[in-house]
Amino acid sequence: NQVQSAPDTFFGDPTKPTGGNVIGHASTYRVYLRKSGENRIAKMIDSPYHPYSEVRFTINEKGTDNLDEGKKSKKE
Numbered sequence: 001n002q003v004q005s006a007p008d009t010f011f012g013d014p015t016k017p018t019g020g021n022v023i024g025h026a027s028t029y030r031v032y033l034r035k036s037g038e039n040r041i042a043k044m045i046d047s048p049y050h051p052y053s054e055v056r057f058t059i060n061e062k063g064t065d066n067l068d069e070g071k072k073s074k075k076e
Contacts, residue, residue, distance in 0.1 A: 027046075028047070029050075031045065039056055039057065039058045040056070040057050041056050042054070055068055056068050
């Protein structure tokens with residue numbers, strides 16, 4: 001899926017899914033990927049089988065490496 005900028009957003013992440021909720025309802029899993037320095041962050045936004053969670057990983061010559069080894073954060 002694609003994201004677009006919402007320039008009128010003053011707080012939080014100004015990106016939102018292109019296509020709105022229609023695309024969100026058509027997909028089973030929604031994962032938000034972003035870059036944080038040399039690392040990447042993947043957030044499970046929507047899933048029928050998995051809770052909201054966030055993992056940090058890096059891409060290197062071995063492929064991908066998990067930076068959080070079993071550490072999960074839940075949406076409050």
